[in-house]
Amino acid sequence: MTEEHSIPGPEDFTEVMRRTIQLVGTNVPRSSLQKVAEMLHTLSWEFKDYGVKIYFLVDDLGSVDCATEWSGQVDSSITMDASTFHNAAYGKANFGAAMVMGKLQVKGISPLKLGKFNTLLKPFLSSYRQACGEWYEPAV
């Protein structure tokens, strides 16, 4: 686990998540992202406590993009507090327990596809840690 950073404020958090999604696009193999695209093209990350909504977009070729506003179809959504996501990224919480306690809701994913979807969650966490690292300790 990398050095823990404190959770960014709402505005900074949006930028860190934007960078997180970019990093997912480079950290996750293209073939895996193509499989994700078979399941969804638009995934909305919704952080209730911060009032932040950010969209993960992936096309059939596995190219990833990010948007803070989106008027098209949203295939799936993940809703939680930013603090839950941040704590999960740094090993102080986990998505499984958050789901059990109703602190994390996933919508729009067929239960029969959840196994595949789960493989996408961990890269988001590692990419977020990387993005936090870059945010707090920018390369000079």
Place this chain on the structure above:
Amino acid sequence: MNQQCEPRYLREADADLSALENRNVVIVGYGNLGRPLALNLRDSGVSSVTVAEIPGPAWDVALEDGFPVKPVQAAAPHASILFVLLSDELAPEIYKKEIAPFLITGSTVVFASGFNLAFGKICPAPDLDVLMVAPRMIGSGIREMYRKEIGFPSFVSLEQDATGNGWPVLCALAQAVGSLRAGALVITAVQEAQLDLFVEQTVGPDLASAILTAFQVGVDAGLPAEALILELYMSGEMAKSFQAMADLGFFQQVKLHGFAAAYGGMIRFMALERESQVENYRKVLEEISQGAFADALDEEVASGFPSQSLLDEMLDGNDPISQAEERLRKHMRLGDSNKLSD
């Protein structure tokens, strides 16, 4: 595979244990089901019971219990009756590689779950008898009910009768494992698999959701977490209510509760929006019966169990409800009735 259309009940009078005389029984898998079934068979007088396992804790337990233990490939050729008591997702590979090539013509294969037969994951050779004895009881209960001479219900099926002698063997096995004192219902493996999965994937998650939601809402409103779980399940009152459903009837057990409880339950039940639940349950059953769930499970296994980590996270005890249980157990004597016995 045979399709049995008319439900039929089996009782002790239908069974003649002589159908098991001089037959070597092999139990593949000495786990939650394998151990109680093997012990019950032996205590019923089935003299030749061998356990087939891989070296490890289950192997050691079987030895301690006094059974001869062999690797699967070594035990299978000597089986005239072989129980496949492996988890549904692992059984096909083991059956294909370590059991099927070694079975002798005319032997009997017994499954405790219809899953792999129903979805074509295991297709036993046509020269074998294929039976299903599927207890409707957890492993510890199988042993406990046998020892109390109460028995436990099962679904049973004669899926393939190559020898023409499958039926008496099915009845004798259902008796010897301890089921027929309670009774067994004859249904097909397909029906058993659909029933099992359907209830696990509808009532199971809804119950879990109801309990977790009540806990969450109650805690948020300031009710003590320990008191909530005591009320919800730790006291055993809920379990007694479920037992009363079995003993008295689903609706009759309501009369065991006071009027306020019955009235409150009735008006809240009437206010529930059940259409979406009906729709969801139908979809789940359709996905199960069409094999979509079995295919998803196959993919999960083939991909190296990607959902396992999420499941582990859910069950690792790092949650408020598990923590409240721990605190409660320190101060109250609870749950002894659930302790596993030999």
